[in-house]
Each structure stands twice: as C-alpha cells, then as structure tokens.
Amino acid sequence: MFILSLWQVGFFDAGRLAKIQNIWSFLAEMFPPDSSIIPLALSSIYESVVMAFAGTLMGGGLALALAVFSARLLAPPTVRAFFRAVLALIRAVPAILWALIFVVIAGFGPLAGVLALTFYTAGYLGKLFYEAFDSVSSEVLEAVRGVGASRLQQLRFAILPESANYILSQLLFIFEYNVRASSIVGLVGAGGVGYLILALTQSLRYSGLLTVVLILLAFVLAIDFASSRIRARYFA
Amino acid sequence: MSGILEAREVWFTYDSRNYILRNISLQIEPGRIYMVFGRSGSGKTTLLKILKGILRPTRGAILYKGQPTTSGDLAKRAYSVVGYIPQGFGVVSNLSVLDNVLVGALLRVPLLHSLLGQFPREEVERSEEIIEMMGLSQFKYQKVSQLSGGQRQRVAIARALMQKPQIILADEFVSQLDPLTAIEVLDVFHSLAEERRIATVITSHDVHLASRYADQVLVLRDGEFKLCREGGSISEPELITAMKGG
Numbered sequence: 001m002f003i004l005s006l007w008q009v010g011f012f013d014a015g016r017l018a019k020i021q022n023i024w025s026f027l028a029e030m031f032p033p034d035s036s037i038i039p040l041a042l043s044s045i046y047e048s049v050v051m052a053f054a055g056t057l058m059g060g061g062l063a064l065a066l067a068v069f070s071a072r073l074l075a076p077p078t079v080r081a082f083f084r085a086v087l088a089l090i091r092a093v094p095a096i097l098w099a100l101i102f103v104v105i106a107g108f109g110p111l112a113g114v115l116a117l118t119f120y121t122a123g124y125l126g127k128l129f130y131e132a133f134d135s136v137s138s139e140v141l142e143a144v145r146g147v148g149a150s151r152l153q154q155l156r157f158a159i160l161p162e163s164a165n166y167i168l169s170q171l172l173f174i175f176e177y178n179v180r181a182s183s184i185v186g187l188v189g190a191g192g193v194g195y196l197i198l199a200l201t202q203s204l205r206y207s208g209l210l211t212v213v214l215i216l217l218a219f220v221l222a223i224d225f226a227s228s229r230i231r232a233r234y235f236a
Numbered sequence: 237m238s239g240i241l242e243a244r245e246v247w248f249t250y251d252s253r254n255y256i257l258r259n260i261s262l263q264i265e266p267g268r269i270y271m272v273f274g275r276s277g278s279g280k281t282t283l284l285k286i287l288k289g290i291l292r293p294t295r296g297a298i299l300y301k302g303q304p305t306t307s308g309d310l311a312k313r314a315y316s317v318v319g320y321i322p323q324g325f326g327v328v329s330n331l332s333v334l335d336n337v338l339v340g341a342l343l344r345v346p347l348l349h350s351l352l353g354q355f356p357r358e359e360v361e362r363s364e365e366i367i368e369m370m371g372l373s374q375f376k377y378q379k380v381s382q383l384s385g386g387q388r389q390r391v392a393i394a395r396a397l398m399q400k401p402q403i404i405l406a407d408e409f410v411s412q413l414d415p416l417t418a419i420e421v422l423d424v425f426h427s428l429a430e431e432r433r434i435a436t437v438i439t440s441h442d443v444h445l446a447s448r449y450a451d452q453v454l455v456l457r458d459g460e461f462k463l464c465r466e467g468g469s470i471s472e473p474e475l476i477t478a479m480k481g482g
Contacts, residue, residue, distance in 0.1 A: 137324065137326075139322040139323065139324045139325075139326045140326050140327070140328055141326075142285075142290055142320070142322055142326060143320065143321070143322055143325075143326025143327070143392070143395070144326070144328070144339060144342075145290075146288060146290070146315075146318075146319070146320040146326075147316075147319075147339055147340050147341075147342050147343060147395070147398075147399055148312070148315060148316050148342060148343035149339070149342045149343075150347060152347065152351060153342050153347070153350055153351065156350070156351050157328065157331070157335070157339050157342070157350075158328055161328050161329075161330040161331050162328060162329070162330060164330050165330065
C-alpha cells in the first residue's frame with residue numbers, strides 16, 4: 001500500500017526526481033544571506049506576531065462564546081447541536097482558505113490575516129473549550145447548583161474557574177501556532193511576513209529569503225520556548 | 237418535635253427494575269445530627285441527593301415543613317435551606333476561599349452583580365465572619381487548590397453555612413480525613429447543631445464516630461433502612477452487624 005501510494009504521487013518518476021539538482025543552484029543563490037533586508041524582515045515579522053496575537057485573542061473570545069452554547073452542561077441539546085455544527089464547519093476550512101476569503105472581503109493586508117486567524121482559532125479552540133467545560137467535576141457543579149446558582153452563575157463560579165488553566169494553556173499553544181500560521185496566510189496577501197516571503201520568492205531574491213527565514217526561525221523558537229516554559233510552570 | 241424536611245416512603249430507581257432506595261422514611265428535626273451508615277453502593281449518596289432535590293424520588297415524596305415539595309416555589313424554598321456537601325467537597329479549586337464561600341450567597345444576590353463579582357457589603361462581612369469561625373481567616377485570599385484536605389472541607393462547610401441553611405447534608409464527609417481532623421470537623425457540626433439548631437445528615441462508613449456525635453444512627457443496606465436508633469444506644473459491633481447483614 002505504501003509503495004502504491006508513492007507510485008501514485010509520482011515518487012518513482014525518474015524524470016521528476018532528476019530536477020533535484022535544482023536544489024543546489026537554489027541553495028547557492030541563498031548564500032550569503034542578504035543583511036540589507038533585516039529591517040524590513042523585522043518589521044514584517046513584528047506584523048506577523050501582532051496578527052497572531054490579535055487573532056488569538058479575538059478567536060479565543062469567539063471560541064469561548066461558541067463553547068458556552070456547545071457545552072452539554074450549559075446548553076439544551078438542539079442549541080448545542082447547532083453550535084457544534086457551526087464549530088465543525090469553521091474547523092473544516094483551513095487557515096489559508098479563510099485568508100483567501102478575507103482578502104476578498106477586506107482586501108490585501110494584515111486585517112484579512114487577523115480575521116483569518118480569528119476564525120481558524122475559534123474553530124479549533126471552541127471544540128477544546130466545550131470539551132473542557134463538559135469535563136468539569138460533576139461534584140463541583142452539583143455543589144454550586146445546590147446553592148441555587150443559575151446557569152450563568154454556574155459558568156462564572158464553577159465552569160470557567162475550573163477550566164481556566166486549560167483555557168490559558170491552550171491560548172498560549174494556539175498563539176505559538178498562529179505565529180507560524182501568520183506566515184502562511186501572508187502568502188495569499190493577508191499581511192505579515194508571508195507576504196514578504198512571497199515577494200522575495202517571486203523576484204528570485206533567495207539571499208533575502210534566507211535572511212527572513214533565519215530571523216523567523218529565531219522568533220518562532222523563542223516564542224515556543226517562552227510559551228512552553230510558561231505552560232510548564234503555571235498550567236502543568 | 238416537627239420535622240423541617242421529611243422523606244416519606246421514598247423509592248428510587250434509574251431503570252425501573254433495580255431499586256436503589258426502597259420505602260425510605262426519615263424525618264429531619266432541627267438541631268439533630270443524623271449519621272447514615274452503609275457499605276459502598278448501599279444508597280447513601282442517592283438518599284442525600286433526593287433530600288437535596290438533585291434527584292426526584294420514583295415513588296413517595298419529600299416534604300418541607302409538612303408540605304410536599306412538588307410545587308416550584310416550595311421546592312425552591314426547600315432547596316435553598318438545605319446545604320449540600322458532596323463527597324469530594326465540591327469546592328472550586330481555582331477560586332479563593334472568600335469567593336468559594338460567597339458562592340453560598342448566590343441565591344440572594346442579583347444576577348448581574350454576582351456575575352460581576354459585586355457582592356453586597358453585608359454578604360461579604362457575613363462570609364468573613366463564617367471564614368473566621370471556621371479558622372480560615374489567614375487563607376481568605378488563597379486559592380482553595382493550595383489548601384489541605386481538612387481546610388477544603390472547612391471551606392465546604394463555610395459555603396454551606398453561607399446559604400443560611402436549616403439542614404446540612406454531608407456525603408462521606410469524614411472518610412477522607414485523618415481521625416484528628418475528622419473529630420475537629422464533627423465538633424464544628426456539633427456546635428452548629430447546639431448553637432444554631434442546624435440539623436446535619438452525614439453519611440459514613442466509619443462506625444467509631446457514631447456513638448460520640450450522632451443523635452440518630454441509621455443503617456442503610458440494599459436500599460433499605462435496616463436499623464434506626466438513638467445515637468448513644470448502639471454499640472459498634474451491633475452497627476457493623478447491621479451494615480454487613482446476616
């Protein structure tokens with residue numbers, strides 16, 4: 001089956017693999033990295049990080065609202081079935097497609113990217129959040145219900161506090177992801193460093209591309225490291 | 237003496253075949269401590285959930301001050317005077333001690349104010365008094381997750397007291413505590429019964445505590461009360477025999 005799959009995708013097509021030599025000329029053109037592009041790369045990466053931050057917060061807020069209506073403990077069956085379907089629909093659309101949709105609606109630039117990341121984040125986190133809400137200890141809920149708390153009060157005084165660590169941990173995780181995803185959505189014109197990568201690739205400025213990729217790699221590693229330390233320290 | 241809450245000929249089943257409770261009758265009077273003993277699966281937790289109104293009896297009735305709690309208003313009133321402490325205490329670990337105790341006042345606070353965390357001054361003062369009474373003042377702003385088992389239990393009692401209850405139902409309350417802490421906690425219930433006339437129903441399988449604290453001892457086996465006696469009139473071997481059967 002594995003061999004068949006490789007054959008199906010053209011892995012054994014000698015003609016195609018012969019082009020592998022192109023990689024050497026591609027790599028040769030990348031060196032030495034072009035330092036003149038550093039200021040532009042930094043501002044583009046900064047824009048990507050800002051997009052990721054805004055998209056994470058807006059998407060997280062939207063996810064919380066959708067999760068409330070999708071949780072078994074908070075919403076009646078028909079309401080939660082509807083909102084769970086909405087979340088599934090949002091999740092079914094990849095981030096780059098959201099970016100294309102919002103480039104059409106809002107035009108080229110970071111706004112489209114932020115909106116794309118917002119929707120992608122909402123779909124992904126919405127599911128995780130409602131699952132977290134539904135796994136809150138039934139004893140805690142019974143005790144809070146037992147004092148006569150309404151559903152909103154149960155949410156405020158039992159479900160949200162009990163899920164808070166998980167919610168914050170997932171927000172940090174999706175922020176890491178969104179920093180990387182913001183480069184991808186930029187490829188279709190939705191702002192950030194992806195837009196710069198696209199421009200450099202199309203104009204064959206590979207030495208500049210290497211500079212951008214190296215700086216981006218350093219940023220992503222630094223954010224991953226900080227995020228994993230925060231999660232391990234506060235949310236383990 | 238008249239009962240505040242009464243279970244009258246209560247039967248309960250989840251599947252209409254296997255009855256978890258069979259013909260249970262119990263009258264709860266002010267200021268008395270009831271200890272319900274039974275092995276795991278004997279129906280103790282189900283009985284408390286029915287008394288609290290979390291579960292509805294399949295047959296029979298729960299009466300509040302002699303009236304069946306079938307009408308919405310009466311059920312709600314009965315609901316509000318019964319404090320319930322589940323087996324794992326049901327405290328919210330990510331909230332402070334003060335916030336956990338204030339949860340007990342939710343029924344008296346307007347919805348919007350409670351959602352914004354704005355509790356009336358008198359409720360905050362009352363919760364602080366209860367926290368002090370429970371010996372938790374130094375932990376008032378500490379998260380419950382940072383407290384010991386005994387301290388969490390006191391938070392659960394404080395929250396129940398914040399409801400201004402006439403009855404407290406405590407499920408397997410002393411099973412998870414070391415003997416010394418269990419005695420401290422039961423002393424709290426004893427003084428609540430004497431000073432505030434709060435009735436307490438405690439389920440347990442620790443028979444040692446029965447003679448010292450219970451005004452009434454009940455043994456639940458296979459969903460039925462097999463024994464119902466005044467606290468001081470029963471020995472440990474009798475109690476164990478009643479729990480085991482045979």
